Amino acid sequence: MISFAAAAILFLSNFGLCGVVGDFLRSVQLGIFGGIGYIAPVILFAGTAFYLSNQGNPRATFKLASFLLALVSLCGFLQLVFGLKTGEGMTLIDIYLEASVSGRGGGLIGGLLAEGLAAVIGVIGAYLVIIVLLIISAVCITEKSFVNVVKMGSGKAYRHARKNMDIRREIRAERQEERRRLREEQKLRGVNLDATNLFDHQPEEYEKPEPLNFVDAPLEKETIPVMADDMSEDIDIQASRLSAVTAAEAARPNPADEFRGSISPVQEAEEDSVPFEPDWKDEPLMEELEESSIYMKKDNRTLKEMEVVEEDIYPEAERDTFSIPEEPKQVVTASGKVIETDTEALQKKLVKKREEAAKEGDLSVTQEIRQKQDIVKKEYQFPPLTLLKKGKAAVFSDREYRETAIKLQKTLQNFGVGVTVTNISCGPSVTRYELHPEQGVKVSKIVSLADDIKLSLAAADIRIEAPIPGKSAVGIEVPNKENNVVYLRDILEADNFRNHSSKIAFAVGKDIGGQVVVTDIAKMPHLLIAGATGSGKSVCINTLIMSIIYKANPEDVKLIMVDPKVVELSVYNGIPHLLLPVVTDPKKASGALNWAVAEMTDRYNKFAQYNVREIKGYNAKVESIKDIDDENKPQKMPQIIIIIDELADLMMVAPGEVEDSICRLAQLARAAGIHLVIATQRPSVNVITGLIKANVPSRVAFAVSSGVDSRTIIDMNGAEKLLGKGDMLFYPAGYPKPMRVQGAFVSDTEVSRVVDFLTEQGMTPNYDKNVESMIASAPSGGEMKGGGNDRDEYFLQAGKFIIEKDKASIGMLQRMFKIGFNRAARIMDQLAEAGVVGEEEGTKPRKVLMSMEEFEEMLEQGY
């Protein structure tokens, strides 16, 4: 309040609104700060308020100091530019007096700095030093690297220039394409466009010529491309010469002659500038032309040579069979532009020719070498960590934590619970205060005070761990004011990850004490990830995949990704670890799971054959016989991880089948080296069924909306208190209690950078054809639903029974099959759906619509 009042008085004084005292204050402010004096009161107030609200925060103090440095440097700069110079016979007092009256320059402070520096290193040196000081203080205040800003600026300029260049290149390519097309079009008709600059003359009303058909009527009733009135003479002459050539070749009569008489095309071209019509009958002219060897204006070739050109393109034998499609074809250029063309036939022919040449073994040596090089296996190069973003070191304020601890103790004491805070662990997103209760204090009492603690700490939500496993303390987890993102790179760089022996180590994140958490998927051996939408599941799956990319060679670890959401995992298409392209169709996903079950069985058979119990033993055996030169020797088995991002979608399409496959895999696949990672945002019991839960022992719970959801995932409350954005309860098999972890973060851009790096390496994924074909042949969900899977087992008997009795009543079915009303009603609905009985008609019984024969026929047809 005091600083506000002082600032207000000082500010108003600057405008002569505070009487004599105000005038004095004004002269002092301007005298000290020069021009800056006008805004000095505002700065004074803002600075004081900032300091008071950030007391004890070393970062804030540092920023304030930087700001003061900026202020002083600015005064110095103003003095250098606008102020009086001491060299001109002025002293510092003069500077002060001058500034106090006019506000010119940087006042006493500016004078001290600028003139001091100028006296030692000269005026230019003073400028330099002051500008550098300004930049340094700006960097300290904004915490943005100056070099980066410059880099960003130049990067932008570079990208802009590059974009422009790309656009220009595209336009040029388009033009070339267009020109080539036109040229070929003209060549088709024997006109050499090289000789003519079509683009210079092209009139607006130029029309596209009708396509010719060489087979049915080679050029006989064709008109030459219609040229507009003002088309240059050159083209007309060429066209007329073409008519002469074709006339000589074809020697066909032309009805148009009746009207034309014996005017030569050349004459006609000269006399007449209307769209040119060919004269087919002028055989003598052809000879005339040949004799006199008339040359075109720009094309220096003779007519003979012209013929050769045509023959180059169409050898005699092919000319007869070669036809150009009636309708103009469309071609999409590299830039995506659709252009009309009829040169497709030409290209086809070229391709055909090449194929023939290749068949005959006409491949050049260089080509062969190149092909062989392609076959040679490429070594997997691990992507560099520099493709990922590096996190900043977290800043903790000791004082803040101490204050919270004292507050906690006091709050509990107010309720008669004596505790002492024994330890504080600062995690990236939450801080845990460990409380040691006094003798005789019940742990449940502390838990029951959760809401009161929340109130006194003004925390969004707190989670109480009572007691902390392995410690005689109760943990109270309070969210941090500032959430520090844990970047994946920080975890991948940690020794825990780098030295981890498993190929499928998973960089999870940082625990409550800020320690890196890395786990082995092989030991999990299957993982269920669940949480509300937006809680961080997809990011978690991304970190898992990235951990594998950074740790494992594609020969050792293979991935199958199922992504019914389509957008989450498709970005990984093209990485060499993939066993098959990312499966986005939920119907095909059950095929992928079936394949995995078959692969598992196959692996077990091989284990039995080689007398080993699991994949490690098998691979060790294979390794020991690697020197044997036998084509059929066993190959090493890669570990397979099946990642499903959204189980709910799969369960909707084929609940029974998916559940079956998951359970079979979950029960047996560990030893076969096949692991499941399943994510879902709907932790309801019909998605995470009891069976799935029992077989997938490791869980990760992200924030959920209710305790019920939390219990569905981890069999206990807790996940509903999480903060979201990667805050998770990590509960791998074998842990006594879930561990709170802040999940590592990797952005989509980083993922694309890494995927680009892998694809640019040229390591194409070696998709397994067997898997693909098996998945493709899997029955679709629709079939599964309609085809019996969903049908009640009494469906058939009930149908027959109703037809026999010729009466459709639910009560009758209930009595007959000794089933409940719901089930009987469901069977009746299924029969109605199949057309065996009619729709409901109020209280009247349904009509029976089929005879026994019709019903049996329907069953035979596979309904």
Ligand SMILES: Nc1ncnc2c1ncn2[C@@H]1O[C@H](COP(=O)(O)OP(=O)(O)OP(=O)(O)O)[C@@H](O)[C@H]1O
């Ligand atoms: N570990 C993390 N650290 C920081 N922020 C995170 C983290 N994980 C997720 N987030 C933030 O949460 C947002 C949502 O995450 P994500 O897309 O993974 O949610 P989701 O659970 O997969 O949601 P949905 O089920 O709707 O796809 C992300 O865009 C990101 O901003």
